[in-house]
Amino acid sequence: MTMLNEHPREVVKLVEAGEAIQVLRHGQPVLRMVPEPTPTDPLGSLIAAGLIAEPVRPRRAPRRDRPLMSEHDSDQAIAWLARDGRA
Structure with a gap:
């Protein structure tokens, strides 16, 4: 905590530059x-x-076992699902 308390701007500059800063109190990370x-x-x-x-x-x-595109349009797919009881 000493560095953070005495030089907070420098610590912030280090973090802004990409550093990760761990703050310890009595040797324990806080x-x-x-x-x-x-x-x-x-x-x-x-x-x-x-x-x-x-x-x-x-x-x-x-991996794709089947193509993502279908030869059917969305209206046909919805009608098929409705007939099958899924829509």
Whole structure:
């Protein structure tokens, strides 16, 4: 807490620069200051806070067994569901 009490502006500048700051009182963590997420990096502050972790492998697109598009239009699909008792 000494650094935060004596130099609050410098601590804020560090957080603005992307640093995560952990504040201790008597050697025990009492608060963590992390940067706000930016629109391009909404998960950045959660990663910095240790609440989530970076992925361990690249994300891949889910497999599709069937095409997403149908040859039927939405009216036909709704009529089909209505006949089947689902709509």
